[in-house]
Amino acid sequence: MNFRPEHELHTRRFSRNIGLGLVLAAFVALIFGLTVVKITEGDVARAIAGASSNE
Amino acid sequence: MTDASITSSNLGTAGGSSVISEAQFRDFYELLKPRVMRLVVFTGLVGLIAAPAPIHPFVGFVAVLCIAIGGGAAGALNMWWDADIDAIMKRTSKRPIPAGKVTLQEARGLGFALSGFSVMMLGLATNWFAAGLLAFTIFFYVVIYTIWLKRITPQNIVIGGAAGAFPPMVGWAAVTGDVSFESFLMFALIFMWTPPHFWALALFTRSDYDNASIPMLTVTHGRKSTRKHILAYTVLLAALAFGMCFTGLGGPVFITTAIILNALFLKGAWTIWQRDERQSEADNFLAERKFFKLSLLYLFVHFGAIVIDCGLAQVGLWGVL
Numbered sequence: 001m002n003f004r005p006e007h008e009l010h011t012r013r014f015s016r017n018i019g020l021g022l023v024l025a026a027f028v029a030l031i032f033g034l035t036v037v038k039i040t041e042g043d044v045a046r047a048i049a050g051a052s053s054n055e
Numbered sequence: 056m057t058d059a060s061i062t063s064s065n066l067g068t069a070g071g072s073s074v075i076s077e078a079q080f081r082d083f084y085e086l087l088k089p090r091v092m093r094l095v096v097f098t099g100l101v102g103l104i105a106a107p108a109p110i111h112p113f114v115g116f117v118a119v120l121c122i123a124i125g126g127g128a129a130g131a132l133n134m135w136w137d138a139d140i141d142a143i144m145k146r147t148s149k150r151p152i153p154a155g156k157v158t159l160q161e162a163r164g165l166g167f168a169l170s171g172f173s174v175m176m177l178g179l180a181t182n183w184f185a186a187g188l189l190a191f192t193i194f195f196y197v198v199i200y201t202i203w204l205k206r207i208t209p210q211n212i213v214i215g216g217a218a219g220a221f222p223p224m225v226g227w228a229a230v231t232g233d234v235s236f237e238s239f240l241m242f243a244l245i246f247m248w249t250p251p252h253f254w255a256l257a258l259f260t261r262s263d264y265d266n267a268s269i270p271m272l273t274v275t276h277g278r279k280s281t282r283k284h285i286l287a288y289t290v291l292l293a294a295l296a297f298g299m300c301f302t303g304l305g306g307p308v309f310i311t312t313a314i315i316l317n318a319l320f321l322k323g324a325w326t327i328w329q330r331d332e333r334q335s336e337a338d339n340f341l342a343e344r345k346f347f348k349l350s351l352l353y354l355f356v357h358f359g360a361i362v363i364d365c366g367l368a369q370v371g372l373w374g375v376l
Contacts, residue, residue, distance in 0.1 A: 012077045019080030030117060034180055037113050 082151040087127025095126035102226025117180040118229040125173035129196040132166035140267040185228040192221040209275040216249025247292040252350040259340035289324035293317040306364025
């Protein structure tokens with residue numbers, strides 16, 4: 001089955017798709033950042049040191 | 056208003072086309088009322104900074120982002136419900152729904168989705184009290200103001216002002232997990248500021264509200280009464296701002312700001328009260344327009360002063376809150 005490389009819909013929705021992609025990427029970054037802050041309680045170095053001593 | 060009440064015919068009247076064109080990302084962004092969002096972000100951030108406890112900068116950033124998204128979601132739901140009157144008023148006829156770029160269903164979906172997202176994220180990032188307060192803010196703006204009272208009472212602006220006044224309280228609650236006298240005062244300052252700000256606008260954009268049959272004070276009680284109301288609320292606002300000087304929020308910068316800006320604001324309100332329609336029309340509402348511009352500066356500078364005083368307190372140049 002062949003798809004046309006560039007459907008007219010792709011051009012029309014280009015800005016929407018780029019925008020939505022950036023929003024989703026930002027959401028991932030947000031969740032990652034929050035997780036790091038919550039787990040380390042703001043002190044990354046101490047959290048890493050604590051994890052190493054528990055091994 | 057229902058989805059059926061806005062038809063392609065009234066969309067066409069405002070937007071010049073009865074066909075829904077492809078919505079771009081910018082159109083969805085416009086649904087969030089970015090100009091209003093700026094005020095929400097700023098006052099929410101001030102509430103967060105002024106709160107007497109530390110917060111991790113990233114968590115603080117997420118909190119302000121959630122407040123902004125929650126405010127934007129409320130804006131989208133407001134545009135969904137008010138699409139019929141937005142299409143009539145010149146000032147709002149270019150909004151994405153009346154312009155035929157976004158459908159009612161899309162606006163409603165975006166509004167509800169972002170409401171849920173912002174409340175849940177704020178709860179997970181900070182605390183559930185702040186999240187509950189944000190949820191209440193959205194509910195108040197959409198249900199109490201937009202759906203219920205906006206079209207039936209001339210005090211609609213006063214009620215809408217309450218919804219816009221919550222962000223600093225949410226910002227404060229994100230840090231402390233509660234509300235306090237100081238956060239209530241920040242709420243009160245925006246609440247008292249909103250009526251003179253919007254009534255001044257209504258004085259020089261009257262035909263818009265008349266055409267849309269919104270019971271603005273200018274329409275229901277007349278323009279002389281509106282001028283009187285502007286003066287009365289400005290006096291109360293000035294009294295509140297001076298009173299805040301004697302609380303934990305009253306640092307040297309805030310006190311100086313309050314004295315200067317409230318004197319100017321009172322003078323502007325006094326001028327508006329003394330003018331009649333003939334004088335206003337002669338100079339194209341110059342005094343009313345000046346007062347409106349000053350009102351924009353008024354809020355930003357007062358809240359900016361609170362931040363500067365907090366900075367001074369941090370470096371030991373002023374007593375802590």
